[in-house]
Amino acid sequence: MQDSSSRVKKKKEEIIRAAIQVFSSKGYHNTxxxxIAAAAGIGKGTIYEYFDSKLQLFQEMLKNSLQIYYKNLDGREMKNLSVAEKIYMLMEAHFRFCRENKELTRIVFWETGTIDEELKEWVYAMRDEKEKRMQEIITEGISRGEIRNLDPRLVTLVVIGILGATWIPLALEKWEIDPAFLAKQFTDILVNGIKKEKLV
Amino acid sequence: MQDSSSRVKKKKEEIIRAAIQVFSSKGYHNTxxxxIAAAAGIGKGTIYEYFDSKLQLFQEMLKNSLQIYYKNLDGREMKNLSVAEKIYMLMEAHFRFCRENKELTRIVFWETGTIDEELKEWVYAMRDEKEKRMQEIITEGISRGEIRNLDPRLVTLVVIGILGATWIPLALEKWEIDPAFLAKQFTDILVNGIKKEKLV
Amino acid sequence: MQDSSSRVKKKKEEIIRAAIQVFSSKGYHNTxxxxIAAAAGIGKGTIYEYFDSKLQLFQEMLKNSLQIYYKNLDGREMKNLSVAEKIYMLMEAHFRFCRENKELTRIVFWETGTIDEELKEWVYAMRDEKEKRMQEIITEGISRGEIRNLDPRLVTLVVIGILGATWIPLALEKWEIDPAFLAKQFTDILVNGIKKEKLV
Amino acid sequence: MQDSSSRVKKKKEEIIRAAIQVFSSKGYHNTxxxxIAAAAGIGKGTIYEYFDSKLQLFQEMLKNSLQIYYKNLDGREMKNLSVAEKIYMLMEAHFRFCRENKELTRIVFWETGTIDEELKEWVYAMRDEKEKRMQEIITEGISRGEIRNLDPRLVTLVVIGILGATWIPLALEKWEIDPAFLAKQFTDILVNGIKKEKLV
DNA sequence: CATGAATGAGACTTCATTCAT
DNA sequence: CATGAATGAAGTCTCATTCAT
Known part of the structure; x- marks a missing residue:
């Protein structure tokens, strides 16, 4: 039972891997x-043994990809860090992910139009949670006195925006730039802007 | 001649208006x-009197929308303004556009996947030009001493990012916020970050 | 009344002339x-003032063309001629017609697939009558002792065949050959055979 | 491999068989x-697994049919025969084919309008070759002294004409006549002419 | 379990015909 | 009468899905 269940899981992963590859380069509707079957080295019908439909496969793959992405952002211990350091780590993790997982990145940031209501909710919830956590970081920074008294949502939008604008050259073009450097620069721009007290 | 030509143009505009409506809410492939014919109040075949194919209609509509969007950004005289003022005006124009033209906004920022090579070049050229003009603003600001010595491309990405992150709540959700206020806040965040000299 | 009727007839003829032109070069289904309207220098809708449908226009045009063709064959007085002379005259008329009316020729010999049952009957009747008249010539020749005791139908098929095989190079290619010479040759072959030495 | 390839070939043949049936009775455009799918006892989409388009199916079918027809004419050994005997054999083969393959006959002699440039060349080449071989027979007959000094092209046109005029009653009507008898008669007419009394 | 041949719903597009001007 | 813009029926083709092997 365990055996058969894990074999199934393995096969699903293989198919999802192939799906990421193809979907990310051609988009949902042109795939x-x-x-996908060819990319997975299996027969067309076999996919339907593991997934109900094209849409369900896409959505499972998207869910999967988003989990990997968000897990990547969450991975680190950030308890005792300053806001600047937290933002830096978030950005660095994002940029590195984009550079190293171009296909996944395209999936995560692109085709979010092709999702049905149920998944849409899930995706939005995930996004919202991410934004909420970022807002909490900002809010905490404000209350700790590290940040000026700004609307946390706006600051969050700036961070989200930076991430959203930067994945494109990183994942679509071949912008060979050090993620750490990039994160440092953006953090510098952002933090020196939102920091309450400027060092003289 | 004038007459017939302008009648055709008018009809094309009507169809494009309907196309914007439907494409923006359902996407290219699900439309x-x-x-579109129903939305335009005409018969299916009539569209083909004015456009060669679905793809061509989509592309003409996209081109149209982008022109309106970019024209909107360009509209103002900005010669003798400071960098901060220029960025403010750009943002304010963008936010107002997003609030007032939700459908167009979705078109402009969404479905850029569904374009053939020829149009893709045109779209990218338009985008690049927009980025270039922004970089020039930044670069000028640096040389004028208004801005710290930062990589203009990175600063540009922050601006683009802010625009790209903010159209979503403005055009998809009903975020009723004053565009001028929003622009002021973001400019404040950004400019105080990139401003060379910090007030003590 | 007379006036209006003849004006209508004139217009119909103009349209038919245009129809012959276009149909003969592109075929029924590709026209x-x-x-046709453009070729006639009129509006699309005007055709329907004079003809009920595309099919009816085609058929009227075909009928028209066939009448011209058959009239051309019939035109001469052949009472007191020998069989050989009659065959010669028939062939000469046919060949000349083909050379001088290439479009009509293509219509008459080509698209006979595109005719509905009613017209089909008419066309077949016309053909049959032509064959019958030829058979009569042959039969008369036999009874007069000019021709061997052959099955008139077979001889007729040979003549029809010669006409049917020869219109192609004459009307489709540019075979510039004198119709009289051609008719003379074929008549000679048919009447005398191709064998070199006749057994005494 | 062999297996799958031969299965595909078999299926294509089935579809072509159905296509011959339907095309030959209704013509290309009315089919x-x-x-065709119904005639083949399969689904509409299945045809597209084996043929790219309606046109391609038609053309493959036509090519196929022409090959069968021409192969049928070529089949026999004719080395040491007289011209008359060669013409007889050719005609007999043609007539028998028309009687036994009415549908194929209609295809071969009818719809040659619906072919694109590439195939047109092939069809014309095939036709030309057939005419050329016939002309050679005639030319040889002349040089051997069996035939009068006539233009071989004209004699060829007579033979082609006989074949072209005779397939119609054989394949469209139900002319139940012995092909051998028919060929004998036509050969007799052609070789000896129709004139009763030969001048000594 | 795996497969891929078969399927048919569904979308695009054409063009004969209509009808308001 | 003449027109041509508008129409929608009809036909081609695609591709997600099924199912017999």
């Missing part, structure tokens, strides 16, 4: 099930 | 020609 | 009503 | 893909 044919046959192409 | 059927029949729906 | 659009708009093309 | 719907669905009808």
């Amino acid at each position: 044919r099930m046959e192409e | 059927r020609m029949e729906e | 659009r009503m708009e093309e | 719907r893909m669905e009808e």
Whole structure:
């Protein structure tokens, strides 16, 4: 039972891997099930043994990818860090992910139009949670006196925006730039802007 | 001649208006020609009197929308303004556009995947030009001593990012916020970050 | 009354002339009503003032063409001629017609697939009558002792065949050959055979 | 490999068989893909697994049919025969084919309008070759002294004409006549002419 | 379990025909 | 009468999904 269950899980992962590859380069609507099957080295019909439909496969793959992405952001211990350090770590993790997982990145940031209501809710919830956590970081920074008294949502939008604008050159073009450097620069721009007291 | 030409132009505009409506809410692939025809209050075949194909209609509509958007950004005289003022005006124009043209906004920022090579070049050229103009603003600011010695591309990405992150709540959700206020806040965050000399 | 009737007839003839032109070069199914209208220098809708439908226009045109063709064959007085002379005259008339009316020729010999049952009957009747008249010539020749005791139908098929095989190079290619010479040769072959030495 | 390839070939043949049936009775333009599918006892989409388009199916079918027809004419050994005997054999083969393969005959002699440039060349080349071989027979007959000094092209046109005029009653009507008898008669007419009394 | 041949719903597009001007 | 813009029926083709092997 354990055995059969894990074998199934393995096969699903293989298919999802192939799906990421094809979906990310051609988009949902221009991808044919046959192409995914070919990329996975299996027969067309086999996909339907593991997924109900094209849409369900796409959504499972998207969920999967988002989990990997968000897990990547969450991975580190950030308890005792300053706001600047937290933002830096978030950005660095994002940029590195984009550079190292171009296909996943495209999936995560692109085709969010192709999702049905149920998944949409889940995706939005995930996004919201991410934003909420970031807002908490900002809010905490304000209350700790590290940050000027700004609307946390706006600051969050700036951070989200930076991430959203930067994945494109990183994942679509071949912008070979050090994620750490990039994060440092953006943090510098942002933090010196939102920091309450400027060092003289 | 004048007459017939302008009648055709008018009809094309009507169809494009309907196309914006439907495409922006359902996306390219989930939109059927029949729906656009219905939205335009005409018969299915009539669209083909004015456009060669679904793709061509989409592309003409996209080009149209982008022109309106970019024209909106360009509209103002900005010669003798400071960098901060220029950024403010840009943002304010963008936010107001997003609030007032939700459908157009979705078109402009969303479905850029569904474009053939020829149009892709045009779209990218337009985007690049926008980025370039922004970089020039930044670069000028640096040389004028208004801005710290930062990589202009990175600063540009922050601005683009802010615009790109903010259209979503403005055009998809009903975020009723004053564009001028929003622009002021973001400019404040950004400019105080990139400003060379900090007030003591 | 007379006036209006003759004006209508004139217009119909103009349209038919245009129809012959277009149909003969593109065939029935690849011809659009708009093309015929353009060739006639009138509006698309005007055709429908004079003809009920595309099919009816085609059929009227075909009938017209066939009448011209058959009239051309019939034109001469052949009472007191020998069989050989009659065959010669028939062939000569046919060949000349083909050379001088290439479009009509293509219509008459080509698209006979595109005719509905009613017209089909008419066309077949016309053909049959032509064959019958030829058979009569042959039969008369036999009874007169000019021709061997052959099955008139077979001889007729040979003549029909010669006409049917020869219109192609004459009307489709540019075979510039004298119709009289051609008719003379074929008549010679048919009447005398191709064998070199006749057994005494 | 062999297996799958031969299965595909078999299926294509089945579809072509159905296509011959439907195309030959309704013509290219009046035939719907669905009808061919129905005639083949398969679904509409299945045809597209084996042929790219309606046109391609038609052309492959036509090529196929022409090959069968021409192969049928070529089949026999004719080395040491007289011209008369060669013509007889050719005609007999043609007539028998028309009687036994009415549908194929209609295809071969009818719809040659619906072919694109590439295939047109092939069809014309095939036709030309057939005419050329016939001309060679005639030319040889002349040089051997069996035939009068006539233009071989004209004699060829007579033979082609006989074949072209005779397939119609054989394949469209139900002319139940012995092909051998028919060929004998036509050969007799052609070789000896129709004139009763030969001048000594 | 795996497969891929078969399927048919569904979308685009054409063009004969209509009808308001 | 003449027109051509508008129409929608009809036909081609695609591709997600099924199911017999």
